[in-house]
Amino acid sequence: MDDEKKLEENIWKFYLFRIFSGMMFSLPIIVLFWQDNGLNLFQIMVLQSLFALAVVLLEIPTGYFADIFGRKKSLIISSILYLLAIVFYSLGSNFFQFLIAEIFFSFSMSFMSGADSAFIYDTLKGLGREHLFKKIWGNILFYSLIAMSFASIVGGFIGGIDLRMTFYATIPFFLIATFFTFSLVEPERRKTIIKQEYLKQIFQIIKFSLIDNKRLKWLMIYSAIVISFNQTSLWLYQPYFKLSGLDIFYFGFIFAGFNIVAALTSKYAHIFEEKLGEKYSLAMLFVLTSISYLLMSNFVFLFSFSFAFLQQFVRGFSNVVIVDYINKLAPSEIRATVMSVEGMLSKLCYALIIPFIGWFADVYTLPQAFFILGITVFVLGGISMLFIHRLKLA
Numbered sequence: 001m002d003d004e005k006k007l008e009e010n011i012w013k014f015y016l017f018r019i020f021s022g023m024m025f026s027l028p029i030i031v032l033f034w035q036d037n038g039l040n041l042f043q044i045m046v047l048q049s050l051f052a053l054a055v056v057l058l059e060i061p062t063g064y065f066a067d068i069f070g071r072k073k074s075l076i077i078s079s080i081l082y083l084l085a086i087v088f089y090s091l092g093s094n095f096f097q098f099l100i101a102e103i104f105f106s107f108s109m110s111f112m113s114g115a116d117s118a119f120i121y122d123t124l125k126g127l128g129r130e131h132l133f134k135k136i137w138g139n140i141l142f143y144s145l146i147a148m149s150f151a152s153i154v155g156g157f158i159g160g161i162d163l164r165m166t167f168y169a170t171i172p173f174f175l176i177a178t179f180f181t182f183s184l185v186e187p188e189r190r191k192t193i194i195k196q197e198y199l200k201q202i203f204q205i206i207k208f209s210l211i212d213n214k215r216l217k218w219l220m221i222y223s224a225i226v227i228s229f230n231q232t233s234l235w236l237y238q239p240y241f242k243l244s245g246l247d248i249f250y251f252g253f254i255f256a257g258f259n260i261v262a263a264l265t266s267k268y269a270h271i272f273e274e275k276l277g278e279k280y281s282l283a284m285l286f287v288l289t290s291i292s293y294l295l296m297s298n299f300v301f302l303f304s305f306s307f308a309f310l311q312q313f314v315r316g317f318s319n320v321v322i323v324d325y326i327n328k329l330a331p332s333e334i335r336a337t338v339m340s341v342e343g344m345l346s347k348l349c350y351a352l353i354i355p356f357i358g359w360f361a362d363v364y365t366l367p368q369a370f371f372i373l374g375i376t377v378f379v380l381g382g383i384s385m386l387f388i389h390r391l392k393l394a
Helices: 002-021 027-036 041-069 071-091 095-112 115-126 130-161 165-183 198-212 214-235 237-243 248-298 304-329 332-363 366-390
Strands: none
Touching (some): 002 071, 002 130, 002 165, 041 095, 041 115, 041 214, 071 115, 071 165, 115 130, 115 304, 130 248, 130 304, 198 332, 214 237, 214 248, 214 304, 214 366, 237 248, 237 366, 304 332, 332 366
């Protein structure tokens, strides 16, 4: 009975952890912060590409760490490293100093990726409620994104006074978030993988994910395309807002709106998915992403940022639905590592895309960069869905 109570407490503690770690006040102004410190769009995209490549290298080993040593330990390490990254950013003033901070971020994200959803899934499984994962995970993302929305509005005001101050303001909230990770209880698993022949076991899990289980493979490939192309726009929003004539005062409100749309979509994703079914739930993701980019490319005016709300719908929906599909196909003892394989593919695709898009936006124009993104995601997403359909996987 006590064990069940402790597992119940995991859920509300994890809610609070995600809320406090969502207080990222720098997000709506970070591109302006980089530019204010001398970086151009190409350098910004290279910085993010190097971050993503670091995550690619770390994603699977850290997921494997979570499967062997526990998801709680991974969450603790992730929180501490994120806190260090924020501190380095608050003190940095050039590309190489920001790169050090991004390396800390990459370690933090890698330890978090896969371990977070696996932790909640196994907690629910211990309570006999794993069928509620989509709903619970959607609610967690909802409150996390609402917190990010609040932080975006406040961050816009703080950034209007001092861009660097947004990083200082984030530090106490991450200290509290880190405290909550220490209070979590590791859910019991039916079995754990043996702590020997690490590399061999990692390659076996990669083989299982990308070769042996065809359904899992194509879900991961499709997920990588949708998530990476959808995420690329994040670093283009702020220069796009300026291009459309929007005052910086409103940046925080728009980012808050983005997070609210993603939050609501996450919260109700399980309802949409049950009505649409897996096939149409997956198919609409690449179509909506492509349409939004093409609209942003062809219509640039004061309110053209509204087209990006389609990307926020995709962001909120995919984070719940695709994660649920993959979790269902992954055995409990290797679930975090399997999720890390999916994260690795997404980050690898992202790392390959963004330097080219940054260069293209610098040399040509932002609308043309959005056009390239829209056409490419439509072609690659469409091809992936054809394979999924042919294999009758959706």
